[in-house]
Structure formats: structure tokens, C-alpha cells
Amino acid sequence: MSTRAKATLAASLAFSSFIIWAVHYQQSREREDMFQGVIRDDAQEFRESSRKREVYEQVQNVVSSDQSNKI
Helix, strand or coil, X not given: CCHHHHHHHHHHHHHHHHXXXXXXXXXXXXXXXXXXXXXXXXXXXXXXXXXXXXXXXXXXXXXXHHXXXXX
């Protein structure tokens, strides 16, 4: 095998390895970003449900379960 062929083979292997690494790195970053989105959505949903609960408690007469047994 000639020196030029060895250099071409080495360059193509290095380039292919870099491309494979870059794709895996990009996928792991996207996966982490998507997971952070899920966490933000859960936090937003919790804040919204808490806000709704506060509004309902202000509008409606809320009785705890201990007091409802006595009624």
C-alpha cells in the first residue's frame, strides 16, 4: 500500500470518526434539552394547578376531610 493511500485511509477514518462523534454529541445534547423541557413543563403544570387551587379555595367554601365527617 502506498504512502498516499495510507494517508487517504487515515484521513477518511479520522473524518468518519469525527462525524460519528459529532452526531452522538448532538443527539445527547438534544436529549438533555428535551428532558429539561419536560422538567419545565412539569413545573409549569404544578404552578398552574396550585394557582387554580388557590382561586377555587377563594371562590368556594373548602372543608377539610376531618370536618366533612362531622357535618
